[in-house]
Amino acid sequence: MEEQAMLATPLAHAIGVWIGALLTLMIFSFLYKDNPFYKFAEHLFVGVSAAYWMTVAFWTTLIPNLFARLWPSSMGSVLPAVADNQREWQYAIPLALGLILLTRLVPRIAWFSRWAMAFVIGYAAGTNFTRYLQSDFVTQVQSTMVPLYEPQATTMATIGNIFSQIVVVGGVICAIIYFYFSKEHKGGFGRAARVGIWVLMAAFGASFGYTVMARISLLTGRMDFLYQWFTGANW
Amino acid sequence: MAEPEKKVTLIEKLGSMDRRIIFLLIGLAVLIPIIVKYSTSIPTSPLVQTLFDKVESLPPGSKVLLSFDYGPSTAPENQPMANAFARHSFEKGHRVYLMALWATGPRQSEQLIEEIISVEFPDKQYGEDWIHLGYKAGNQGLINTLLSDFTAMYTTDLDGTAIDEFPMMEGVESLRDFDLILGLGSGFPGTKEWVQFAGDPGDIPVGGGTTAVMAPLLFPYYPRQIVGFLGGLQGAAEYEYALVKQHPKFGERSRLASQSMGPQAAAHLVIIAFILVGNITYFVERARRRKY
Amino acid sequence: MKRTIPLLITFVVGFSLIVAMFVPHDPFHGLDSNFSIFYDVIAVFAFILGGGNLLKVHFNKVQNKRRDWKYSIVTISGFFLVLGAGLLKIGVPEGWSGGYQASGSLFKYLYDATFQPLQATMFSLLAFFVASASYRAFRAKTKEATILLIAAFIILLRPTPLGFYLTYWLPEPLKFLHIPNLSTWVLSVPNMAGPRAIMIGIALGIVSTSLRLILGIERSYLGGDSS
Numbered sequence: 199m200e201e202q203a204m205l206a207t208p209l210a211h212a213i214g215v216w217i218g219a220l221l222t223l224m225i226f227s228f229l230y231k232d233n234p235f236y237k238f239a240e241h242l243f244v245g246v247s248a249a250y251w252m253t254v255a256f257w258t259t260l261i262p263n264l265f266a267r268l269w270p271s272s273m274g275s276v277l278p279a280v281a282d283n284q285r286e287w288q289y290a291i292p293l294a295l296g297l298i299l300l301t302r303l304v305p306r307i308a309w310f311s312r313w314a315m316a317f318v319i320g321y322a323a324g325t326n327f328t329r330y331l332q333s334d335f336v337t338q339v340q341s342t343m344v345p346l347y348e349p350q351a352t353t354m355a356t357i358g359n360i361f362s363q364i365v366v367v368g369g370v371i372c373a374i375i376y377f378y379f380s381k382e383h384k385g386g387f388g389r390a391a392r393v394g395i396w397v398l399m400a401a402f403g404a405s406f407g408y409t410v411m412a413r414i415s416l417l418t419g420r421m422d423f424l425y426q427w428f429t430g431a432n433w
Numbered sequence: 434m435a436e437p438e439k440k441v442t443l444i445e446k447l448g449s450m451d452r453r454i455i456f457l458l459i460g461l462a463v464l465i466p467i468i469v470k471y472s473t474s475i476p477t478s479p480l481v482q483t484l485f486d487k488v489e490s491l492p493p494g495s496k497v498l499l500s501f502d503y504g505p506s507t508a509p510e511n512q513p514m515a516n517a518f519a520r521h522s523f524e525k526g527h528r529v530y531l532m533a534l535w536a537t538g539p540r541q542s543e544q545l546i547e548e549i550i551s552v553e554f555p556d557k558q559y560g561e562d563w564i565h566l567g568y569k570a571g572n573q574g575l576i577n578t579l580l581s582d583f584t585a586m587y588t589t590d591l592d593g594t595a596i597d598e599f600p601m602m603e604g605v606e607s608l609r610d611f612d613l614i615l616g617l618g619s620g621f622p623g624t625k626e627w628v629q630f631a632g633d634p635g636d637i638p639v640g641g642g643t644t645a646v647m648a649p650l651l652f653p654y655y656p657r658q659i660v661g662f663l664g665g666l667q668g669a670a671e672y673e674y675a676l677v678k679q680h681p682k683f684g685e686r687s688r689l690a691s692q693s694m695g696p697q698a699a700a701h702l703v704i705i706a707f708i709l710v711g712n713i714t715y716f717v718e719r720a721r722r723r724k725y
Numbered sequence: 726m727k728r729t730i731p732l733l734i735t736f737v738v739g740f741s742l743i744v745a746m747f748v749p750h751d752p753f754h755g756l757d758s759n760f761s762i763f764y765d766v767i768a769v770f771a772f773i774l775g776g777g778n779l780l781k782v783h784f785n786k787v788q789n790k791r792r793d794w795k796y797s798i799v800t801i802s803g804f805f806l807v808l809g810a811g812l813l814k815i816g817v818p819e820g821w822s823g824g825y826q827a828s829g830s831l832f833k834y835l836y837d838a839t840f841q842p843l844q845a846t847m848f849s850l851l852a853f854f855v856a857s858a859s860y861r862a863f864r865a866k867t868k869e870a871t872i873l874l875i876a877a878f879i880i881l882l883r884p885t886p887l888g889f890y891l892t893y894w895l896p897e898p899l900k901f902l903h904i905p906n907l908s909t910w911v912l913s914v915p916n917m918a919g920p921r922a923i924m925i926g927i928a929l930g931i932v933s934t935s936l937r938l939i940l941g942i943e944r945s946y947l948g949g950d951s952s
Contacts, residue, residue: 204816205816205829205830205831205833205834206828206829210834213838214834214837214838215838217838217839217842218837218838218839218841218842219842221839221842221843221846222842222845222846225843225846225847225850226846226850228850229453229456229850229853230453237793237796238796238799239843240796240847241796241797241799241800241803242799242800242803242839242843243803243839243840243843243844243847244779244800244803245779245783245799245800245801245802245803245804245807246803246804246806246807246835246839246840246843247840247844248775248776248779248804249776249803249804249805249806249807249808249811250536250537250807250811250836250840251536251772251775251776252772252773252775252776252808252811253807253808253811253812253825253832254536254539254568254811254825255536255570255768255769255772255773256769256811256812257811257825258536258539258567258568258569258570259568259569259570259571259586259765259766259768259769260766260769262588262589262593263569263586263588263762263765263766264766264769266588275821275822276593276821276822277589277593277822278593278822279588279589279593279594279595279598280588280589280595288759289766291763292762292763292766292767293766295763295767295770296766296767296769296770296773297770299767299770299771299774300770300773300774300777302774302778303774303777303778303781309727309948312727312728312731312946312947312948313730313731313734314767314770315731315946316730316731316732316734316735316738316946316947317734317735317738317763317764317767318764318767318771319735319739319938319946320734320735320736320737320738320739320742320938320939321574321738321739321742321760321761321763321764322935323735323739323934323935323936323938323939324738324739324740324741324742324743324760324935324939325573325574325577325630325742326931326932326935327739327742327743327931327932327935327936327939328634328742328743328746329573329629329630329633329634330629330927330928330931330932330935331928331932332629332633332634333628333629333633333654333658333928334629334924334925334927334928334931335925335928335929335932337633337657337658338653338921338924338925338928339925340657341653341657341658341921342921354898358901362910362913362914365914365915365918366914366917366918366921367918368918369914369915369917369918369919369922370918370921370922370925373918373919373921373922373923374922374925374926376922377922377923377926394922395869396868396869396872397915397918397919397922398919398922398923399869399870399872399873399876400872400873400875400876400911400915400916400919401649401876401915401916401918401919401920402873402876402919403872403873403874403875403876403877403878403880403911404649404876404877404880404911404912404915404916405646405649405650405916406863406873406876406877406880407876407877407878407879407880407881408645408646408648408649408664408665408880409645409646409855410701410704410855410856410859410877410881411645411665411666411667411697411701411880411881411884412507412510412644412645412646412665413849413851413852413855414463414696414697414700414701414704414852415509415510415644415645415665415666415693415697416506416507416509416510416845416848416849416851416852417459417460417463417700417849417852417853418463418467418509418666418693418696418697418700419508419509419693419845419849420509420845420846420849421460421463421464421467421696422467422509422693423842423845425464425467425468450860452857455853455856455857455860456853456856456857458856459852459853459856460853463852473884473886475884476905478905478909479909480909480912480913504844505840505841505842505844505845506844506845506847506848507848508845509845537844539826540826540833540836540841543826569765570765570766570768570769570772571761571764571765571766571768572768574761574764574765574768575761575765577757577761577764578758578761578762578765581754581757581758581761582758585758585761585762586762586765591824592823592824593822593824634746649912649916649920650920650924652912652913652916652917652920653917653920653921653924655913655917664912667883667884670884694884697884698884698885698886700852700856701881701882701884701885702885702887703856704855704856704859704881705878705881705882705885705887707856707859707860708859708860708863708874708877708878710860711859711860711861711863711864712863712864712865712874715864715866
């Protein structure tokens with residue numbers, strides 16, 4: 199309880215903000231040039247991140263979804279809600295596969311980890327096969343072929359819609375032609391591929407604009423934090 | 434003759450400008466609007482409006498799943514979206530389920546609880562109006578599991594209380610029991626996976642918000658597979674605009690994204706200036722090379 | 726043992742999941758459900774593997790006193806500090822039955838003071854490099870580059886006051902040329918077509934790769950040892 203009180207006090211909070219601000223400045227120092235402060239912060243980040251993900255996965259998935267199913271009564275002190283549950287033996291399979299995956303750390307028996315990898319790859323292949331086929335292929339083709347004429351729309355809107363829809367259909371076909379390399383890009387096929395490049399360039403331009411927007415938003419977040427730290431508003 | 438030479442020198446200087454000067458200018462472009470508290474409002478685009486209308490039109494008591502698939506790295510973009518979705522959902526009387534596909538997600542949902550739910554909606558009851566389910570490993574595999582059996586992975590809430598003890602979990606057997614899934618994403622797994630692994634196979638309405646980097650890649654899903662989405666901070670500001678317009682009671686306090694759009698606009702103008710100057714120096718130098 | 730069993734596992738798991746999509750009844754439905762849960766649990770071991778690998782690399786660096794080995798001590802110390810704080814639930818008010826991220830816990834404190842600012846700042850650095858790239862590399866050298874530049878300009882202008890003032894005076898019949906409308910059009914028309922073509926291509930690639938994996942034609946994930 200003493201530790202809890204200590205880390206929840208305003209003083210502890212202020213110290214935390216100062217640590218955060220100094221680490222932020224250490225990272226920003228890279229903009230001038232690479233230096234020991236940046237390297238320190240960068241290496242700390244790597245270690246802290248790995249441990250964070252491991253800890254969270256341990257408490258949120260390994261304990262409630264594996265250990266609590268295999269040894270419910272032993273988990274009573276950590277997870278009282280499951281103490282009276284029945285043991286579910288089938289969860290010995292993911293436990294075994296998980297432990298097998300860890301053999302990758304021991305070079306002599308690292309080949310054993312292929313069994314677990316095979317499960318992961320088989321699962322990803324099986325689910326991706328159907329999901330990508332449905333969402334990113336069949337439905338995309340369906341969505342491209344939509345009616346040009348909408349009865350309720352005004353004349354101007356109808357002209358606009360028809361033009362936009364022609365650009366979408368033509369753009370998709372031409373961009374696919376550009377990615378088709380089994381036939382030489384000459385003549386009409388080459389011209390279509392060229393239009394495909396223009397469509398892709400317009401899309402990449404939009405992506406660039408949005409990327410700039412994203413990065414500036416993140417910088418705004420950090421600058422705002424530093425400004426609040428400098429003025430003492432977030433201490 | 435001295436005058437043209439001077440001009441060329443300036444162009445040359447601009448062409449070889451130290452990158453640290455560019456860094457300084459962009460830093461100032463962001464910092465100054467923060468100091469002077471410059472903000473802008475962005476009118477709502479059709480893409481955002483359709484999602485807003487969907488949340489608005491759901492009957493009270495509808496189940497809305499809010500998935501926090503991001504972390505501190507993109508919180509300045511995603512957190513205002515979460516705030517706006519939560520405000521809107523609670524205002525309409527929906528039941529909100531908070532979960533995460535990213536391990537860093539629960540801290541972001543806790544921030545929502547601390548700053549929005551506890552402060553603005555203290556009358557909303559935990560377990561009846563909202564629940565914090567937390568993170569589970571598995572990425573798209575988790576969505577696949579939840580689609581067939583929600584409680585197979587979520588046996589407890591974040592604090593370890595058995596899931597069947599909460600009234601709002603009654604009738605939730607799979608993702609198909611939700612009226613709307615709102616994925617707040619910044620990469621893999623994120624909104625795209627919600628469309629692929631839940632929306633399409635389960636015929637569940639999916640919407641959400643993504644970082645601006647991811648946003649252009651989601652357009653092919655709109656409107657058939659995704660109800661609507663917020664693209665980056667601008668999308669969040671547009672949703673805030675629609676929210677305040679429809680529910681004026683939120684007013685100034687719900688303008689987190691709009692406040693950040695001030696520095697955003699200033700930085701955009703500086704970058705546009707960079708591109709223009711960069712191109713002018715390029716064309717002047719090219720013309721000069723051709724001349725000699 | 727080294728190749729046949731993994732190939733068999735991949736085939737059975739992959740094939741069952743594809744069949745489950747078309748035959749949503751047991752045993753395939755049950756297999757789909759169970760395999761998904763198993764996959765979620767195995768994902769945790771991947772985190773442990775990642776952590777173990779990180780330690781192996783950095784301990785090795787320290788042991789052999791390789792370049793910048795002193796910083797590896799920082800990585801290892803940070804790793805054990807956060808891992809210990811989280812696994813032992815140090816500072817959690819309710820003890821073992823409390824949440825590992827509870828207010829007052831050392832784990833939460835370390836997250837807020839170190840992980841959160843480090844991750845956020847690391848990503849925000851990119852803003853500076855994007856600005857620098859805009860100045861140095863974003864040139865209208867060709868017709869294609871000019872199209873890219875115009876599209877980017879329209880998107881960048883949208884949230885700025887300049888974007889409004891440049892076109893607000895245009896008459897009603899030319900309203901579609903207002904920057905906000907143009908921006909929406911660029912995003913929902915050419916930006917819809919380009920990524921959709923890429924998406925269709927990627928989908929076909931993933932489908933064919935998945936089939937090759939399930940049928941055991943693609944075996945590169947098994948590594949080079951053929952014994």
